Amino acid sequence: MRKTLSVLKMHWRDKWSWLYIPWIICLASFLVNVIIGVFLPSDGELYSGGLVALFIYFFVSGILTPAQTFPFALGMGVRRKDYFLGTAAMAVAFSVPSAAVLALFSWLEQRTGNWGLNLHFFHLPFVHEGPVLLQWLTMLLLLLFVYFGGLLIAGIYRRCGKVGLLVFFGCLLLMAMAVPAAVNIWGSWAGFGQWLAKHVHSMNELALPLFVFTLIFLLASYLLFRRATV
Amino acid sequence: MFAMDDTRPIFLQIAERIEDDIINGNLPEEAQIPSANQFAALYRINPATAAKGVSLLAEEGILYKKRGIGMFVKSGARERLREKRKEKFYSQYVAPAIREARKLGITADELAAMIRKGAEGE
Amino acid sequence: MSAAVSVKGLTKRFGGFTAVDRVSFALQENRIYGLLGRNGAGKTTLMHLLTAQLFPTDGEIRVFGEEPYENSRVLSRICFVKESQKYPDNFRVADVLAAAGYFHENWDREYAMELAEQFRLPLKRRIKKLSRGLFSAVGVVVGLASRAPLTIFDEPYAGMDAVARNLFYKLLMEDFVAHPRTILLSTHLIDEASALLEHVLLIDRGRLLLDEEADAVRGRAYAVAGMASKVREFAAGRRVIHWDAFGALASASIIGSLDEETKAAAAALGLEAAPVSLQQLIVHLTGEKSE
Numbered sequence: 161m162r163k164t165l166s167v168l169k170m171h172w173r174d175k176w177s178w179l180y181i182p183w184i185i186c187l188a189s190f191l192v193n194v195i196i197g198v199f200l201p202s203d204g205e206l207y208s209g210g211l212v213a214l215f216i217y218f219f220v221s222g223i224l225t226p227a228q229t230f231p232f233a234l235g236m237g238v239r240r241k242d243y244f245l246g247t248a249a250m251a252v253a254f255s256v257p258s259a260a261v262l263a264l265f266s267w268l269e270q271r272t273g274n275w276g277l278n279l280h281f282f283h284l285p286f287v288h289e290g291p292v293l294l295q296w297l298t299m300l301l302l303l304l305f306v307y308f309g310g311l312l313i314a315g316i317y318r319r320c321g322k323v324g325l326l327v328f329f330g331c332l333l334l335m336a337m338a339v340p341a342a343v344n345i346w347g348s349w350a351g352f353g354q355w356l357a358k359h360v361h362s363m364n365e366l367a368l369p370l371f372v373f374t375l376i377f378l379l380a381s382y383l384l385f386r387r388a389t390v
Numbered sequence: 391m392f393a394m395d396d397t398r399p400i401f402l403q404i405a406e407r408i409e410d411d412i413i414n415g416n417l418p419e420e421a422q423i424p425s426a427n428q429f430a431a432l433y434r435i436n437p438a439t440a441a442k443g444v445s446l447l448a449e450e451g452i453l454y455k456k457r458g459i460g461m462f463v464k465s466g467a468r469e470r471l472r473e474k475r476k477e478k479f480y481s482q483y484v485a486p487a488i489r490e491a492r493k494l495g496i497t498a499d500e501l502a503a504m505i506r507k508g509a510e511g512e
Numbered sequence: 513m514s515a516a517v518s519v520k521g522l523t524k525r526f527g528g529f530t531a532v533d534r535v536s537f538a539l540q541e542n543r544i545y546g547l548l549g550r551n552g553a554g555k556t557t558l559m560h561l562l563t564a565q566l567f568p569t570d571g572e573i574r575v576f577g578e579e580p581y582e583n584s585r586v587l588s589r590i591c592f593v594k595e596s597q598k599y600p601d602n603f604r605v606a607d608v609l610a611a612a613g614y615f616h617e618n619w620d621r622e623y624a625m626e627l628a629e630q631f632r633l634p635l636k637r638r639i640k641k642l643s644r645g646l647f648s649a650v651g652v653v654v655g656l657a658s659r660a661p662l663t664i665f666d667e668p669y670a671g672m673d674a675v676a677r678n679l680f681y682k683l684l685m686e687d688f689v690a691h692p693r694t695i696l697l698s699t700h701l702i703d704e705a706s707a708l709l710e711h712v713l714l715i716d717r718g719r720l721l722l723d724e725e726a727d728a729v730r731g732r733a734y735a736v737a738g739m740a741s742k743v744r745e746f747a748a749g750r751r752v753i754h755w756d757a758f759g760a761l762a763s764a765s766i767i768g769s770l771d772e773e774t775k776a777a778a779a780a781l782g783l784e785a786a787p788v789s790l791q792q793l794i795v796h797l798t799g800e801k802s803e
Contacts, residue, residue: 166614169614173603173607177602228598228601232598232599233615236611236612236616237563237588237591237592238615239584240582241582387567389560390560390598393707396790397787398731400726401727431686433707434707434708435708436544437689481772
């Protein structure tokens with residue numbers, strides 16, 4: 161317990177990476193969109209995908225955190241298990257309030273009538289549906305999904321090297337190519353689309369499968385890091 | 391500086407330096423010698439090595455230990471060391487001089503005269 | 513005294529290359545050990561194995577009586593200062609020292625600050641931006657202030673000038689006397705560090721060549737030099753470990769003690785005789801081409 165806490169404290173010393181930069185990115189992305197909204201008035205609604213920047217950042221963060229801190233921690237005599245738990249705890253400790261902030265701004269966006277600019281940044285259809293609390297949960301799971309996805313990639317690289325990484329992406333590519341094959345089972349793309357539309361109304365429905373994948377990432381990462389060397 | 395010779399065991403060199411100090415009177419009998427740690431700090435050597443040099447002298451009866459205080463020079467140590475050195479004197483100093491003299495063609499008498507003159511002169 | 517570290521038949525292979533080859537030794541508590549050898553001899557690999565950062569291909573490692581892998585009882589009592597330690601990009605010196613404090617039980621913060629001052633470490637500067645010498649100084653400060661029962665230094669003074677290196681030796685000795693612990697120092701600057709070492713382990717091409725008290729190795733060999741024919745005559749029947757020839761002149765390094773008898777024999781043949789230092793002996797032992 162104490163060791164995990166120590167790893168957490170170690171991560172927390174790098175506030176730039178965990179706190180300042182992601183939110184500066186998010187804020188910058190938001191401001192750009194506000195400026196666009198102010199200076200380029202359009203009749204319709206302005207839907208911005210700028211929020212994706214935050215998620216991409218967390219994904220990359222998941223990949224880079226071990227590169228930065230794993231060799232250092234191992235050099236300091238930290239067990240791989242403690243490193244892993246501490247890093248996972250840090251990710252959760254950040255995702256919870258981050259998701260809360262996202263949910264809060266999503267609510268604010270609705271309340272202020274899209275910032276008076278018809279700007280949809282924090283509250284996007286399909287992604288942010290339902291009560292604020294549910295949005296918070298979904299955002300949290302999405303953040304964890306991308307972070308631990310990144311961590312898994314880092315783990316593959318650490319344990320299996322560049323070759324392992326190539327194999328992994330090769331498999332992903334194969335799976336992606338299998339999708340059209342799977343579509344045939346539904347008869348056609350239209351049929352697939354209809355099935356989706358019937359079962360998936362919002363990101364909230366994807367939350368559970370995302371969570372399952374996140375757990376798989378966590379377990380796989382742990383197993384990989386356990387045998388990683390520096 | 392006070393660098394130790396890396397070609398001979400260091401603990402022997404420490405023992406020798408202490409012996410030198412006893413012989414030339416810097417460390418009189420019944421005086422306390424510096425601790426092993428002090429030697430280690432001064433000569434930048436491992437304290438265990440310094441301690442080994444000190445205990446070698448203790449084993450030979452040159453030093454003795456006063457519990458809780460430190461190591462002291464035993465009475466009679468100076469004389470005993472002098473005797474020991476005298477025995478080595480021949481092979482260390484005289485024999486090489488004789489060899490060198492022979493090489494240069496200096497006879498035994500000439501060598502003896504040199505020694506007498508030098509010893510009386512200084 | 514129980515063994516702090518015990519290694520039996522330790523082997524590490526990277527594909528076809530054997531970095532550590534059936535090495536066995538034991539380190540007693542509270543002594544300073546030197547791990548000597550040429551670059552690429554296997555010193556760094558060995559130290560990574562001891563700290564469970566690499567996994568052995570074969571053999572057994574026990575630190576404080578237990579296996580170090582994923583063992584926090586053992587790992588928290590080790591401090592390993594590497595030549596090429598990686599630090600997080602955004603970390604400043606102060607962050608590294610703070611983190612070291614989180615992970616090492618015996619961390620002495622005040623002492624760390626004193627050391628940082630002695631080495632002139634700028635606490636607020638990023639590690640990335642430090643010169644090589646200051647970078648190494650950070651590692652040295654961590655290694656000393658951790659007061660870890662097993663402290664391992666792997667060529668900790670890369671890039672440090674002679675003043676800083678001497679400071680390191682001085683501080684190491686002082687703190688070792690005040691807070692005894694087991695220290696393993698790997699170095700190729702043998703002559704500088706030699707007097708600090710109580711015991712030396714010499715590794716060459718993955719094999720353990722020497723495992724002895726440093727003092728036992730000093731004075732183990734001597735060298736004679738002069739006319740090649742005379743040297744050959746002298747060397748007959750003796751254990752020669754090194755031979756240098758320069759036309760009509762030659763020198764030979766021989767295992768044996770340079771007592772009065774030997775000196776006289778050398779002088780009789782008109783040869784110069786001198787004892788061989790620890791450093792020279794090691795150079796001879798590791799510089800020869802393979803048989």
